Amino acid sequence: MSLLSDRQKEEMHRAMLSYLQAVGMNDTFAVLAREADMTDFDPSEAKEKYSGLLEKKWTSVIRLQKKIMDLESRNAALLAELASPTRPTASASSSAPFIPRAPPRHTLQSHRGTITRVAFHPTWTVLASASEDASVKIWDWESGDFERTVKGHTKAVTDVDFDPKGNAMATCSTDLTIKLWDPANEYKNTKTLHGHDHSVSSVRFMPTGEQLISASRDKTIRVWDVSTGYCIKTLIGHSDWVREVVPSEDGRWLVSASNDQTARVWDIASGETKAELRGHDHVVECAVFAPVVSYAAIRELSGLPAAAAGNRAKAPGAFVATGSRDKAIRLWDAVSGQCLRVLSGHDNWVRALVFHPSGKHLLSVSDDKTIRIWDLVNGRCIKTIDAHGHFVSCMAWGRALMGGTDTGDGKANGSQEPRRINVIATGSVDQTVKIWTP
Numbered sequence: 001m002s003l004l005s006d007r008q009k010e011e012m013h014r015a016m017l018s019y020l021q022a023v024g025m026n027d028t029f030a031v032l033a034r035e036a037d038m039t040d041f042d043p044s045e046a047k048e049k050y051s052g053l054l055e056k057k058w059t060s061v062i063r064l065q066k067k068i069m070d071l072e073s074r075n076a077a078l079l080a081e082l083a084s085p086t087r088p089t090a091s092a093s094s095s096a097p098f099i100p101r102a103p104p105r106h107t108l109q110s111h112r113g114t115i116t117r118v119a120f121h122p123t124w125t126v127l128a129s130a131s132e133d134a135s136v137k138i139w140d141w142e143s144g145d146f147e148r149t150v151k152g153h154t155k156a157v158t159d160v161d162f163d164p165k166g167n168a169m170a171t172c173s174t175d176l177t178i179k180l181w182d183p184a185n186e187y188k189n190t191k192t193l194h195g196h197d198h199s200v201s202s203v204r205f206m207p208t209g210e211q212l213i214s215a216s217r218d219k220t221i222r223v224w225d226v227s228t229g230y231c232i233k234t235l236i237g238h239s240d241w242v243r244e245v246v247p248s249e250d251g252r253w254l255v256s257a258s259n260d261q262t263a264r265v266w267d268i269a270s271g272e273t274k275a276e277l278r279g280h281d282h283v284v285e286c287a288v289f290a291p292v293v294s295y296a297a298i299r300e301l302s303g304l305p306a307a308a309a310g311n312r313a314k315a316p317g318a319f320v321a322t323g324s325r326d327k328a329i330r331l332w333d334a335v336s337g338q339c340l341r342v343l344s345g346h347d348n349w350v351r352a353l354v355f356h357p358s359g360k361h362l363l364s365v366s367d368d369k370t371i372r373i374w375d376l377v378n379g380r381c382i383k384t385i386d387a388h389g390h391f392v393s394c395m396a397w398g399r400a401l402m403g404g405t406d407t408g409d410g411k412a413n414g415s416q417e418p419r420r421i422n423v424i425a426t427g428s429v430d431q432t433v434k435i436w437t438p
Helices: 006-022 026-035 053-083 290-300 306-314
Strands: 106-109 116-118 126-131 135-140 145-151 157-162 167-171 175-183 187-193 200-205 211-216 219-225 231-236 240-248 254-256 262-267 272-278 286-287 317-324 328-333 337-344 352-357 362-367 371-377 380-386 392-399 424-428 430-437
Touching: 026 262, 116 392, 116 424, 116 430, 126 157, 126 424, 126 430, 167 200, 167 211, 175 200, 187 337, 211 240, 219 240, 240 286, 262 286, 262 317, 272 337, 290 317, 290 337, 306 328, 317 352, 317 362, 328 352, 362 392, 371 392
Parallel strands: 116 157, 157 200, 200 240, 286 352, 352 392
Antiparallel strands: 106 430, 116 126, 126 135, 135 145, 157 167, 167 175, 175 187, 200 211, 211 219, 219 231, 240 254, 254 262, 254 286, 262 272, 286 317, 317 328, 328 337, 352 362, 362 371, 371 380, 392 424, 424 430
């Protein structure tokens, strides 16, 4: 009994006929056409649909087979570990959180310009990289395979982000536009948003996925409705180019970084500035909210008593980290605007920051070509990795996957909440993306 329906059989035969005609196997083509009762098949008419289809399906099967073999091998190793009488118990295992180490797991090469941003899909093993070559490239970060190039912008793509469910991808560009793409439909461009008067430097989905925020060289931050593509709010306050804008975990606050040497914390509901963070003496390249899990370490580092935190103890948006061209990283109280600590060690511009999901570390990348890992309890750099051959321009931590909450050491706690994948991606002026794992 055939596993294929009549329609599937017909499509397979047509794809085979198209392939045989393309490679010049005319006798075989004639025999198959006769035996499949398709003597009226015209390859020229079916070219658009069937040309190259057999090859694409074949390469897809090979890639999936490789993934299956890798997963089977990993599963066998895990089963062997579980069966081992000498395997370490949970209490005996190391509690040290995941820290990236050299060499990188993969070095991804295909772009023809500086990598400006990298972003992980929240559920697939997919990484998107944006570049000054006006394209976004999609990779399988687990295997290191290149999957596709997404084109549509006419100038440099400056940022890329996936919505929390992975149903949409957003990009922005120096061509003044923001574009939305459908990952489930071969990354088809679904909307193009117009409104900014200059280069758009940053775009992020809000935690609900229903709104977008963007920052621009026109000195504004805009809020967009994803379903309609309309700009619903414009935030004005910076006096120069806004480099980046990022929402808090609960979507109540935004933090922005600017060429005016400040970062600002915004109340998104009112559109007003909640705090202006002044202290850097050069362009502020990046800003990010600290996750709630890191609050205890930040308070210890800053000498703040836990009682002083009050209602902020578990509320997102209480602390911010910024990186600047002055080579320094600053930690801030996002309510008072007070600088709590300066982390010094990079030898060039600080370009991106991410907090470790354990809450114990902060990771930074810089034009000094390194990744640095900072201990948030004592403010010291505990590890430096020579990451790229040129300036490191961006960094991202792997997004959430289902299977238990990860504490940062790669071990799930047994709950049904999302866990973090232990993977980091960096991009560089050297036109490569690198994948870092334990």
